[in-house]
Each structure stands twice: as C-alpha cells, then as structure tokens.
Amino acid sequence: MSENFHCVMGAHIEPGEEITAAAISAAKHELSDDADLVKEMGDMSIGHDHSHDHGDEEGSFCEESSLGNMEKDEQDSMLSTLGSFYLYRRRAHSHLTHRRRVAFCNMPLYQQSILHGEGIEFVYKTLNGLDIAIESNAEIAEKIFHHSIETFGIDTLALAEKEWLDSVTTEDHDKVRSTLKQFYRDWSAEGAAERAVCYTPVMEELERRFGSLAAKDKAKVQVLVPGAGLGRLAFDIAVAGYSAQGNENSYHQLMASNYILNYTTKKEQHTLYPFINSFSNHRTRENQMRGVKIPDVHPSTPLADAAHGDRFSMAAGDFVDSYSGTETAGAFNVVATVFFIDTAVNIFSYLETIWKCLCDGGVWINYGPLLWHWENREADLKLAGEDAQGMELTADEVVKVAEALGFKLEHREKGQKGEYIGAGEDSMLKWVYEGEFWVMTKVPKVTKYTR
Numbered sequence: 272m273s274e275n276f277h278c279v280m281g282a283h284i285e286p287g288e289e290i291t292a293a294a295i296s297a298a299k300h301e302l303s304d305d306a307d308l309v310k311e312m313g314d315m316s317i318g319h320d321h322s323h324d325h326g327d328e329e330g331s332f333c334e335e336s337s338l339g340n341m342e343k344d345e346q347d348s349m350l351s352t353l354g355s356f357y358l359y360r361r362r363a364h365s366h367l368t369h370r371r372r373v374a375f376c377n378m379p380l381y382q383q384s385i386l387h388g389e390g391i392e393f394v395y396k397t398l399n400g401l402d403i404a405i406e407s408n409a410e411i412a413e414k415i416f417h418h419s420i421e422t423f424g425i426d427t428l429a430l431a432e433k434e435w436l437d438s439v440t441t442e443d444h445d446k447v448r449s450t451l452k453q454f455y456r457d458w459s460a461e462g463a464a465e466r467a468v469c470y471t472p473v474m475e476e477l478e479r480r481f482g483s484l485a486a487k488d489k490a491k492v493q494v495l496v497p498g499a500g501l502g503r504l505a506f507d508i509a510v511a512g513y514s515a516q517g518n519e520n521s522y523h524q525l526m527a528s529n530y531i532l533n534y535t536t537k538k539e540q541h542t543l544y545p546f547i548n549s550f551s552n553h554r555t556r557e558n559q560m561r562g563v564k565i566p567d568v569h570p571s572t573p574l575a576d577a578a579h580g581d582r583f584s585m586a587a588g589d590f591v592d593s594y595s596g597t598e599t600a601g602a603f604n605v606v607a608t609v610f611f612i613d614t615a616v617n618i619f620s621y622l623e624t625i626w627k628c629l630c631d632g633g634v635w636i637n638y639g640p641l642l643w644h645w646e647n648r649e650a651d652l653k654l655a656g657e658d659a660q661g662m663e664l665t666a667d668e669v670v671k672v673a674e675a676l677g678f679k680l681e682h683r684e685k686g687q688k689g690e691y692i693g694a695g696e697d698s699m700l701k702w703v704y705e706g707e708f709w710v711m712t713k714v715p716k717v718t719k720y721t722r
C-alpha cells in the first residue's frame with residue numbers, strides 16, 4: 272500500500288466525511304443486514320488521497336474516492352486480499368484435511384488400522400474434527416469478506432469477473448491464516464496474558480501521565496498507534512478515555528479489524544480455532560484443536576461512548592507516508608508502538624516520523640523486540656520498490672539514534688517475557704521475546720542534525 276489512504280472502521284463513509292468513531296457509528300446504523308448489501312455496495316466509498324502529499328488531513332476524502340479512481344495495484348492488492356478470505360474455506364479443507372485423507376487411503380492397511388485405533392482415531396477424530404473447526408474459522412473469514420466489500424467500497428463488478436480470484440497469491444493465503452490466528456492474541460480471553468506483557472505497560476504509562484485528568488481533558492490526549500494490527504491496543508486506549516488512532520498498512524489486518532470492531536454482534540460470537548493450520552510441535556491433539564471464543568468483549572458497546580466523542584479511528588496507509596507530512600506535524604501527544612519498530616526498512620524514517628507527528632514534549636512509548644523484518648530480504652525490498660538501505664541496529668543503538676534525532680530518554684527497562692501468538696502450554700515450541708520497554712519525550716527544535 273503505497274499511498275496515504277484513510278479508511279474508517281465502519282461502513283458507508285461519504286467522501287468528505289470525517290473518519291471518526293462518530294461517523295462509523297452513524298454509518299453502522301445504515302447497514303442493517305446482508306439483504307441491504309447490494310444497495311449499500313453501490314454507494315459505499317473509501318477515502319483515497321490522490322495528492323501523494325504526506326500526512327493529508329485526516330478525513331480529507333477525495334471527491335472521486337471510488338475504486339474506479341484508485342491506482343490499479345492498489346485495487347489488485349485489495350481484491351487479492353479479499354479473494355484470500357473468500358477462498359479460506361475451500362483451501363483449508365483441501366490443504367488440511369482432504370490431502371491427508373488421500374494420503375491415509377494410500378497407506379498400508381496395518382498403518383491405517385493403527386491410526387484408526389483407540390487413542391488416535393486420526394480420521395474420525397482428527398480430520399473430521401478439523402473439518403468442523405475449518406467451518407468455524409471460515410465463518411469468520413467470510414464475514415470479513417462480506418463486510419470488507421461494504422467498507423472498502425469494492426466494485427462488485429470486479430468480483431463478478433471470473434478471473435478475480437486468479438490474483439490471490441500463496442502469500443495472501445498465508446496472511447489469512449496468520450491474521451485469523453492473530454484474533455487469538457488481540458480478541459480472545461486466552462490472549463490476555465500476551466496482551467498483559469506488551470499492552471499493559473503502555474496503558475500504565477498513559478495512566479501515570481494522564482490518568483488524573485478530567486474526562487474532557489483526557490479525551491483531548493491524542494494517541495497514535497502505528498502498526499495497530501487488529502486494533503486491540505488502540506481500542507483499549509479509546510475505551511480508557513483517550514483519543515486513539517490506529518494505523519495499519521496491511522489490508523488483511525484492516526479488513527479483519529474492520530469486522531471485529533464494527534460488525535460483530537455480541538461478545539464471544541465466534542469460536543476460532545487458531546492453531547489448526549500447523550500439525551507440528553503439538554504434545555496433544557487437543558492443543559492443536561482447541562477453540563477460543565472471540566471477541567472477548569463486544570467492541571461496539573464501549574466504542575459507542577468513544578464514538579460520541581470522535582475518539583477512535585483507524586487510518587490505512589504506510590506509517591511514514593501518512594504521518595511525516597506537515598498536516599500531521601505535532602498532531603499527537605503520544606505515539607505508542609508495540610511490536611512495530613522492527614518493521615522499518617530504515618529505522619531513521621520511523622524515528623523521524625514519530626518525532627515529527629508528536630507535539631513538543633510529546634511522549635513515545637515503545638514495547639517490542641528487534642526482529643528486523645527486512646533483514647536478509649533485499650530481493651523482497653527491491654520487488655516492493657524500496658531501496659535496501661536499512662541498518663539493523665541493537666536496542667542500545669536505536670536509543671542512541673533516537674536521542675540524536677531529538678528524543679529524551681525518560682525510562683528504559685527490559686520488558687517482561689512474552690510470546691507472540693504462542694501455541695499454548697502443550698506446544699513443544701515456544702518462541703519467547705523479552706522486548707524492550709522505553710518511554711521518550713520529544714525535545715523540540717533540535718538543530719544538530721538537519722532532517
């Protein structure tokens with residue numbers, strides 16, 4: 272996604288309409304059920320900035336913001352993402368269970384008989400159980416598909432064309448699986464332990480700095496969450512009374528968060544089976560097959576309050592493209608980054624963007640590891656049209672660079688240990704991070720280095 276492209280977490284957003292929770296809330300009332308879909312799809316639109324200016328004013332929708340005016344690669348990317356959610360059901364049945372049934376039939380009879388035996392029952396228990404689990408996950412994937420058509424203003428004529436699914440790549444399919452799994456982290460009760468490690472320190476720092484403000488002043492504290500994923504941290508911040516904007520550049524994440532935030536109808540509406548896609552490293556079959564209920568809270572209920580005060584929004588687009596321009600300069604009191612800064616090609620551009628969009632004295636709160644996403648991926652960078660010029664720094668070095676660019680380090684500590692979508696107690700593989708937690712403030716008017 273190369274352009275600064277704002278989307279509202281909601282539905283039926285008119286050109287020129289502010290991308291705020293209030294707009295979302297109002298829009299949602301217009302969308303009652305799928306029967307209205309055809310009508311809605313006609314006038315659904317999504318803001319799209321054609322100016323290529325950085326940091327366009329939030330909600331400044333282009334007059335001609337329909338899909339027809341978007342760049343072709345943007346459309347293609349959206350359609351292939353949409354297609355991958357649409358195809359989840361058949362692909363999962365084909366890859367997870369059908370293939371194994373065929374393999375089972377080709378095994379020698381004595382092996383089949385052992386696998387049929389008590390305590391294993393691979394076909395009856397595992398494969399049939401997996402089919403049921405796939406159906407449950409597919410229900411979520413298809414809800415995401417349906418509601419994305421609405422929110423993202425997809426041209427239904429494009430979907431009527433036979434070839435529209437041809438563009439779906441293996442990477443798109445992988446992303447659907449990882450995105451569904453991510454609901455476990457952000458929106459299940461079981462994911463609370465992971466969230467406590469990385470979101471709670473952010474919430475506590477906000478509380479320490481702004482918690483004593485009266486509600487109306489708290490609402491004026493503008494918090495930006497770049498790389499917001501499925502939106503839970505931004506949501507929690509808004510629910511705590513602040514104004515929060517999540518920013519994401521992945522359509523998979525945006526489409527999924529749009530559904531969970533705006534269209535789920537009740538708490539624990541779905542059963543998600545996050546771990547069915549991998550057969551590796553499970554001590555017990557139950558570990559692979561366990562389901563979790565999502566969402567653990569019904570987002571619309573607490574968000575209704577945030578909606579009244581325009582305190583919650585999601586913005587689609589690349590972080591640097593979206594927030595390094597003059598329109599967003601000094602716009603935020605806090606930037607909260609969790610598991611994000613290591614997605615930078617060049618950490619300088621992230622740090623400079625954080626600095627720029629913070630107000631003087633504004634606070635940058637960070638928790639995360641440094642698993643540099645682009646390390647050894649020069650070829651991918653070239654494909655994405657980026658110049659490979661990043662440096663994979665250590666945490667100490669990132670802090671030093673930040674200080675040189677105009678941040679004052681207020682606090683730094685080794686964060687708690689935690690997993691990122693860990694597969695549970697009965698997983699034989701645990702990938703445990705010990706992220707860095709730090710708080711820095713923006714020192715205005717740094718003249719040592721020119722930006």
Ligand SMILES: C[S@@+](CC[C@H](N)C(=O)[O-])C[C@H]1O[C@@H](n2cnc3c(N)ncnc32)[C@H](O)[C@@H]1O
Binds near residue numbers: 519
């Ligand atoms: C490791 S995930 C972390 C998500 C979330 N913060 C969490 O803790 O679960 C990093 C997120 O950053 C997003 N991302 C990566 N590069 C980005 C960019 N340049 N602009 C906006 N979002 C970006 C990815 O799509 C992904 O959702």
